[in-house]
Amino acid sequence: MSTYSHDINRVLNQPHTHDHVTEEGEHIVSTDVQLSDIPRWLKGGWEDMARAPGITLFYGSVMALAVYAVYFFFQTNPIHMFTIATLAVMMSPFLATGLYYTAQKLEQGEKPSLVSSMVSWKVNAGDIGLFAAVLGVITAAWATFTPLLAAIVVQSHGLLIVDPSLGVAGFLLSEAGLSFMVYFSLLAVALTAFVFTISVVTIPLLLKDTNIGAVQAMIISFKIAMENKGVMAVWAMVIGLLVAVGIFSLGLGMFIVMPLLGYASWHAFNDLVKIVPAEK
Numbered sequence: 001m002s003t004y005s006h007d008i009n010r011v012l013n014q015p016h017t018h019d020h021v022t023e024e025g026e027h028i029v030s031t032d033v034q035l036s037d038i039p040r041w042l043k044g045g046w047e048d049m050a051r052a053p054g055i056t057l058f059y060g061s062v063m064a065l066a067v068y069a070v071y072f073f074f075q076t077n078p079i080h081m082f083t084i085a086t087l088a089v090m091m092s093p094f095l096a097t098g099l100y101y102t103a104q105k106l107e108q109g110e111k112p113s114l115v116s117s118m119v120s121w122k123v124n125a126g127d128i129g130l131f132a133a134v135l136g137v138i139t140a141a142w143a144t145f146t147p148l149l150a151a152i153v154v155q156s157h158g159l160l161i162v163d164p165s166l167g168v169a170g171f172l173l174s175e176a177g178l179s180f181m182v183y184f185s186l187l188a189v190a191l192t193a194f195v196f197t198i199s200v201v202t203i204p205l206l207l208k209d210t211n212i213g214a215v216q217a218m219i220i221s222f223k224i225a226m227e228n229k230g231v232m233a234v235w236a237m238v239i240g241l242l243v244a245v246g247i248f249s250l251g252l253g254m255f256i257v258m259p260l261l262g263y264a265s266w267h268a269f270n271d272l273v274k275i276v277p278a279e280k
Contacts (some may be wrong), residue, residue, distance in 0.1 A: 018227055020220050024211050027276040030224045031233050033079055037271055045264030048103050049256075055102050055114050059262065061254040062096075067251030092243075092261075093199035094132045097121050098206050099196060100260025101271075107270070124206045127214040134218070135195065142191060149183055196236050197225040204269035211277075224272055235268065 016032035049056045101120030105112035120126045198218040207216045212220075225232045239261055246253035 017248040018223075019052075020223060021214055022216055022220075026209070026211060028205070028209075028212070028220050029274040029276060030220075030227060030272055031167035031266075031274065033228055033271050035231055037231070037268075038235055041235075041264040041267040041271070042260065043265035044259045045262070048263035048266075049259050051106050052102050052112055055098070055112060055117055056259040057255070058114055059096075059099055060257075060259050063246070063258040067247055071250055085215070086270075089219055093195075093203050094128075094135055096265065097128065097203055097207070099259055100207055100266050103263045103266035104204075104207060107266075120207065124210045127212070127217070128203065128206050131199075131206065131218065132215040134214070135199070138191070138195060142188075145187075146184070149187070157269055192240075193236065196239075197222045197232070199226055200225050200232065200235075200265075201269050201273055204266055205273060205275075209275050228272070238242040 018032075019029065021030040043204070098117035098120055102112040105116075118167045120274045173179060198221050200221050202217045202221045202222055205212060205220065206214065242257045242261060243255075247259035
């Protein structure tokens with residue numbers, strides 16, 4: 001038996017593993033994870049924040065300012081506010097690329113730089129760009145659909161905001177606003193759940209393995225999410241809860257939430273995925 005075959009068998013003979021063979025002949029081996037792994041991912045993320053404070057502060061600040069800007073400029077237009085907030089959540093896997101890169105460098109014992117993290121997508125620019133484009137199409141479709149949903153609610157209930165001066169408060173307290181939020185939330189959860197399944201390991205995989213394509217990475221991500229339905233559902237809820245804290249604190253929570261989740265997601269990827277290169 002060749003050394004390569006021995007390596008493949010050794011990995012696959014471990015309990016609770018699944019083999020995903022790419023078109024290039026690589027083996028992407030996924031391992032089942034447990035609920036008890038989630039606190040460890042968050043702990044690893046927290047430790048990475050302390051090890052790269054400058055980069056952590058930069059990405060946390062960018063997201064915090066973005067959330068505050070959305071609230072400030074759209075507080076009298078809640079439809080746009082909630083739409084943009086959902087778009088940011090769906091695009092977050094791509095936005096966190098620099099954080100994945102930073103966690104990878106820390107894992108390798110190297111000192112990451114902010115500039116390098118900001119251009120980390122260059123290591124696999126074509127496929128990371130394609131994945132970003134896919135997310136862009138999904139978010140564009142959602143942004144187009146949301147006003148349509150609002151129009152349907154308007155026809156059923158009348159004006160969405162009874163008193164525009166009340167802004168978000170008036171929106172949430174109105175009958176039409178409550179109806180809109182019910183439909184909006186159900187659809188947003190369904191769509192973000194789908195985006196989560198196709199992206200949970202996609203960007204880390206594209207950063208670590210430049211031989212794999214974006215479409216293959218998304219398919220593998222979906223399969224891995226389905227292999228770990230329970231744990232991934234809880235992980236998605238943890239992410240959603242922390243992001244909600246970041247958003248409803250007018251962005252202040254994002255100083256911590258954004259980098260914490262970015263780093264923690266890299267640790268989750270390492271537990272979920274092992275790459276065995278193709279035999280040469």
